[in-house]
Amino acid sequence: MSRGGAIASTLVGLSTALGNALVSETIARKPGLLQSLDPRVKLTGLLALVLAAALSHRIGVILALWLGATVLGLLSRVSLPTLATRVWLAVLLFTGVIALPALFLTPGTPVLSSPDGKLHITEQGIVAATLLITRVETAATLTTLLALTTPWMQILKSLRSFGVPQEFVMMLNMTHRYIFVLAESASQMLESRNSRTVGILSSAAQRAIVARTAGVLMGKSIELGNDVYLAMQSRAFRGDTKLLTGFRMTSRDFLALSGFLLIAMIAIWLGRA
Amino acid sequence: MHIPDGYLSPSTCAVMYTGAGVGWYASLRRVRRTLNARLIPLISVFAAFCFIVMMFNLPLPGGTTSHAIGVSIAAIVLGPAGAILATSIALAIQALFFGDGGITTLGANCFNIAVVASLVSYACYRLIASNAPLISRRRVFASAVAGYLAINMAALFTAVEFGLQPIFFHDSQGVPLYAPYSLRVAVPAMMLGHLAVAGLAEAAITAGMVAFLQHADPALLSAASGGAAATTAAEPIRPNSLRRLWITVALLMFLAPLGILAAGTAWGEWSLSGETHYTSSSPSSALHRLASIWTAPMPAYAPPFVKSASFGYLLSAMFGVGLLLAGSLLVQKLWKRRSTAGSTP
Numbered sequence: 001m002s003r004g005g006a007i008a009s010t011l012v013g014l015s016t017a018l019g020n021a022l023v024s025e026t027i028a029r030k031p032g033l034l035q036s037l038d039p040r041v042k043l044t045g046l047l048a049l050v051l052a053a054a055l056s057h058r059i060g061v062i063l064a065l066w067l068g069a070t071v072l073g074l075l076s077r078v079s080l081p082t083l084a085t086r087v088w089l090a091v092l093l094f095t096g097v098i099a100l101p102a103l104f105l106t107p108g109t110p111v112l113s114s115p116d117g118k119l120h121i122t123e124q125g126i127v128a129a130t131l132l133i134t135r136v137e138t139a140a141t142l143t144t145l146l147a148l149t150t151p152w153m154q155i156l157k158s159l160r161s162f163g164v165p166q167e168f169v170m171m172l173n174m175t176h177r178y179i180f181v182l183a184e185s186a187s188q189m190l191e192s193r194n195s196r197t198v199g200i201l202s203s204a205a206q207r208a209i210v211a212r213t214a215g216v217l218m219g220k221s222i223e224l225g226n227d228v229y230l231a232m233q234s235r236a237f238r239g240d241t242k243l244l245t246g247f248r249m250t251s252r253d254f255l256a257l258s259g260f261l262l263i264a265m266i267a268i269w270l271g272r273a
Numbered sequence: 274m275h276i277p278d279g280y281l282s283p284s285t286c287a288v289m290y291t292g293a294g295v296g297w298y299a300s301l302r303r304v305r306r307t308l309n310a311r312l313i314p315l316i317s318v319f320a321a322f323c324f325i326v327m328m329f330n331l332p333l334p335g336g337t338t339s340h341a342i343g344v345s346i347a348a349i350v351l352g353p354a355g356a357i358l359a360t361s362i363a364l365a366i367q368a369l370f371f372g373d374g375g376i377t378t379l380g381a382n383c384f385n386i387a388v389v390a391s392l393v394s395y396a397c398y399r400l401i402a403s404n405a406p407l408i409s410r411r412r413v414f415a416s417a418v419a420g421y422l423a424i425n426m427a428a429l430f431t432a433v434e435f436g437l438q439p440i441f442f443h444d445s446q447g448v449p450l451y452a453p454y455s456l457r458v459a460v461p462a463m464m465l466g467h468l469a470v471a472g473l474a475e476a477a478i479t480a481g482m483v484a485f486l487q488h489a490d491p492a493l494l495s496a497a498s499g500g501a502a503a504t505t506a507a508e509p510i511r512p513n514s515l516r517r518l519w520i521t522v523a524l525l526m527f528l529a530p531l532g533i534l535a536a537g538t539a540w541g542e543w544s545l546s547g548e549t550h551y552t553s554s555s556p557s558s559a560l561h562r563l564a565s566i567w568t569a570p571m572p573a574y575a576p577p578f579v580k581s582a583s584f585g586y587l588l589s590a591m592f593g594v595g596l597l598l599a600g601s602l603l604v605q606k607l608w609k610r611r612s613t614a615g616s617t618p
Contacts, residue, residue, distance in 0.1 A: 006330040013328045020371065047376060054283045054377055057450055087372070095277070102453040108446070124446060128453040132279065135451075139278030144372040152370055165301060167313060168362070174317035175324070175362050176370065182318075182325045210329050211481020218322055218346065218482060219489060225318035232314065 006206045007194050014187050018180065020086070027148045032076035034145060038253040039154035040161050045260025046146045052264040053138040056271025059130055065267055066138040069145060076149050087144045088137060095136045099129035152176055157247065178224065185220060189213050274342070274424075274431055274471070275367070275382055278375030280452045281434060282442045289434070290380030296388035297361060300354040316355050319347055320362035326478065327363070340471075341478040342386060344427075345394040345420035349483065350493050353395040360387035381434060385427045394423035394479075407491040413484045420479030421472040425464070428471070432456075432463035 028035060034042055053065050073083055108124030146155075153173070160169045193209055201209070281289070304312055326343035343363075347356035361383045367373040374382050401415035436456030439449035454462070486493050 009330045010328060013330065014325075017328060017371065024370070050278055050375075050377055051283060054279060054286075057444060091277070095279075099453070101458075102449070105458060106447075106449065106453060108448070124448045125453075128449045131448070131450060132453060135279035136277050139375060139377070140372065143278065143368070143376050146376075147370055147372045155369055167301065167305075168297075168358075171313060171317045171320065171358065171362050172365060174314060175320040176366055178318050178321035179324050179366065182321050183328075186325050186329075207477055207481065211478055212485055214326055214329060214343075214346075214478055215482045215485030215489065217325065218319075218350070218486070218493075221318040221322040222315065222350075222493065225315040228314040228318070 006210060007190050007197075007201075010210070011187060011190050011194065014183050014190075018183055021180070023082070024148050025151065027076075027078060027082075028151045030077040032078075032149065034072065034076040034149035036252075037256050038247055038249055039150050039158040040247060041249070041253045041257045041260070042146060042150055043155065043158045043162075045257055045264075046142050048260055048264035049267070050139045050142050052267035052271070053135055053142070055268050056135075057131075058271045059127070059134055061267050061271035062131070062134045062138050065263075066134060066141060068263065069138060069141040073141070073145050073148075076145065078145060078148055082148075083141060083144070087140050091137050091140050092133065095133050099132045102129045102132070161247065174228070178221070181224070182217060182221060186213065186217055189216065274386060274428055274467075275364075275374035276378040276385075276431060276434070278377050280375075280438075281378055281381055282438060282451050283377065285434060285438070285441075285451075286377045286380060289378070289384050293361070293380040293383040293388060296357050296384065300357040303354040304358065312355065316351065316359045317362070319351055319355070320359040320366075323347055323360055323363040324366060327367075329478070341420070341475045342390070342424060342427075343478070344386060344390040345398075345416065345423050345475060345479040346482050348391045348395040348423070349398055349416060349419070349479070350486075353391045356391040356395070357387045360391060381431075385430045385434075389430050390423040390427040393426045394419040397422050407494045408487045412487070412494065413480050416483040417476040417480035420475035420477075424475040425467050425472045428463050428467035429460070432460045435459040435463070 037045075049065060049069070053062050056062050056065070070080075070083065074080070103121045103125040104119055106122050106125035106128050108122035110120035111123050111126070112121040113119065156169050156173050159172070160166065190213060193213070304316070323343040326346075327340055330340055342360070344356060344360045347359050351359060364374060364382050364386060365379060368376055368379050368382070398412075398415045398419040401418055402409075402412045405411040405415075433456065435452040435454060436459035438451040439453055439455050442450045444450060452459070483494065
């Protein structure tokens with residue numbers, strides 16, 4: 001690792017992202033509550049709950065939504081350790097650091113003071129920091145559940161059902177495929193460079209390697225784009241895109257959608273200022 | 274810089290979706306109108322490339338590392354419309370598939386990172402690189418400045434969005450409901466890291482890639498070259514596009530009096546007496562001293578000798594545009610003189 005810190009950490013980042021994507025695809029194929037629902041219902045329902053968390057002004061209501069999201073995750077075969085490591089801990093570290101100074105910086109009634117009396121933790125500061133952390137945790141849990149329990153193709157088809165332009169959906173689909181191709185290519189380039197490195201590289205040398213790798217990767221990307229275009233053209237592609245959307249709503253889906261919307265509306269009503 | 278869900282109020286998110294929507298609509302229209310179906314796979318692959326570049330850690334002076342966002346190189350190679358779409362797609366996949374960045378805040382992230390950064394980067398690169406040959410060192414410098422400014426401008430927009438939250442969204446006890454820091458805290462906190470670290474990462478990766486492409490495949494740099502060939506000087510700008518620019522500037526000048534229709538004062542742009550009214554604290558003596566150093570010749574866009582407020586606005590607009598043009602001509606003249614002096618043996 002010490003031979004090329006930035007290169008090694010980039011390799012770790014790439015493999016972690018690819019690993020997470022594989023975990024998502026595996027969970028999405030498991031039998032579970034959310035997996036069994038129509039993807040349009042999932043997208044609408046979970047987004048309605050995210051919106052409810054964003055609109056709610058009461059910590060209790062947001063915590064109830066977070067608890068509901070966790071139960072929903074367990075019923076969908078998403079384990080607590082998966083949620084804890086992928087969402088809760090990451091959000092707590094990131095948002096916690098951001099929210100911490102709010103305890104001192106938010107003006108209000110002091111509840112705790114430093115011995116010299118210069119620093120005060122205020123009641124309003126505690127509420128502001130807790131509101132931020134709970135809201136972000138809840139929203140992140142809900143969006144991660146969507147990503148973990150829905151195959152990417154189904155999310156794309158749902159977007160098309162909601163009127164997102166065809167070109168956009170097609171580009172999203174193609175991008176998703178190429179991410180894995182390019183990630184593998186970048187990993188191979190960096191790994192081969194790392195394996196041929198002896199001694200400690202200076203920062204400037206590492207920067208040059210990373211920039212050159214990115215440059216080669218871009219060249220490869222453009223070549224790949226041209227190859228794909230030629231392949232599409234040879235299959236009679238003329239710029240018009242058509243996606244097959246074979247979704248059929250069942251009574252269970254309608255019931256689930258009503259449930260999601262009802263809970264979201266109740267949360268918004270209870271959480272109003 | 275990715276804003277997660279929960280940091281911005283739903284109404285801010287709606288406004289930011291509208292802003293990003295305008296960028297998406299204009300970009301899609303431009304892509305549909307000006308280019309062929311070849312651009313669809315190209316933008317897709319470039320979006321994937323941006324996604325991967327965001328994972329590249331770059332060591333920076335001082336022992337720290339940061340990652341670039343790749344928007345500047347996208348703007349230089351694909352042009353602003355292609356870059357807006359490619360970066361937005363990369364951000365959408367990050368949010369929807371990898372759960373990085375929010376869904377309600379996707380509009381804000383796309384507006385800041387895809388729309389603002391792409392436009393700033395493209396404009397800055399074109400301005401500095403001008404008609405320089407594709408393989409000139411000036412283009413490498415231009416790309417570094419473009420990358421640095423683009424990411425910092427995106428960070429500034431993000432900081433302002435954060436800083437506006439406690440002003441507009443708080444409960445009856447003054448508790449901030451979303452991002453808790455005011456502009457006074459959010460802007461310096463956000464900008465410090467970006468000016469010192471993230472901006473350098475974007476500058477380094479953009480300049481490194483432009484330098485690499487100059488050797489490997491200079492033709493890829495022609496989208497934002499202003500027509501410059503790999504070895505020769507560029508063609509002059511077409512008179513049609515200049516005429517359109519002049520018409521737009523004239524139209525904007527005549528629309529300047531619309532400013533007097535606005536109710537109240539722009540937030541933070543107060544006079545000393547205004548500050549007392551808005552902040553309920555009297556200005557310090559230091560502020561009084563600073564205020565007396567320079568007195569504007571046309572205070573509040575109202576020259577003292579003009580009675581009509583609308584005409585005063587119009588006159589101020591004309592004066593401002595005239596000053597900018599004079600300054601620009603002067604810089605051009607000095608630049609030309611320096612280039613001529615440098616080329617004569």
